[in-house]
Amino acid sequence: MVDLIEIKEGKARILVPKTEWKKGPNSAKVPVFYNPTMEMNRDVSVALLKAVRRKEMKVLDGLAASGIRGIRFALEIGEMEITLNDRNKKALKLMEKNADLNRVDVKITGKNLNTLLSDSSFDYIDIDPFGSPAEFLDCASRAIRNGGILAITATDTAALCGVYPKVCYRRYMAWPEHNWCMHEIGLRILIGSAVRIGGRNDISLKPLLAYSTDHYFRAYLMAEKGARKADAVLENVGMLEFDDISWKNGGDIGPMWLGALFDEMVLSRMKTEDFFGSKRRMEKFMDIWKEEWKMPPCYHELSYLSSFLHISQPPIRHVIERLKSMGFEATRTHCSPTGIKTDASAEEVLETMRE
């Protein structure tokens, strides 16, 4: 085993390879992977799983690496049957050490994730891969139990955001768009792809919480079995079009998820904890998620609209206040500090900016 150092995250003490772990995406060329930038990703998963926890849940950390996420679930939520899986033998050894170090009772397996998902079922499946989760979505949608949650991370944002449209089409069977809204569109393409894969297995997958930040997208999808439920949820998958300033249905961007990215009830039940390293940052995100949960897909970007009008950019709060005073819904979006979600048309937003 390579030299190890101990790090602390949440309530866990975790041994990870001694190397320089930098911010943002980290190289996969390490004996066992760990990324400190993903702390908020893991904090959110603890808060969400705690908010939806039921009795006797069977939980899988499918690509566990050091085991950090599943071990945190055991320490910070407890009372669940937790399995940590990774096909990397060095990761298996490290997970065992980390489980002992934290005195948690977890199962550890070293299977190819798709093999494990083909002969077991779970109430919560976490898939946090290098790059794309696409290769796991079919087996995962069949292995998730009725009422269970499929949690997926995607770090192949260049494909999903339209830098490599053909790669996006190959992995997700959808055409992306490369403009300021690309993160929301990429996130919606990821969800739309999971929803369509679930559909062919007669499973409805619906977002409880889905967001974009740092170098990744993350979606928590609730599974319900049944052909009618799958038909109903597929009604929310469609195409969008962008014409100079506004988003319209139809067109050639997608297919993507066009429904809500958040479930209000789940958001209201999620709590940050004092031991979360990302507590303050996560609270800022949660404030915006609670505002934007019922808003339509995509948003207007103030910097773009300002250059379109050849004016200097007005403060976002002024535009939101004006739109609200005109009777429209208007909120911020977590995808951009200068983005506005609203049911007003682009022309109506331009009007408020001209004033």
Ligand SMILES: C[S@@+](CC[C@H](N)C(=O)[O-])C[C@H]1O[C@@H](n2cnc3c(N)ncnc32)[C@H](O)[C@@H]1O
């Ligand atoms: C990005 S890392 C996981 C990071 C971890 N979830 C965390 O929070 O630190 C991806 C892991 O997936 C494992 N892996 C990749 N493909 C796999 C497969 N098909 N089956 C099982 N494990 C796999 C790799 O060995 C690697 O440890």
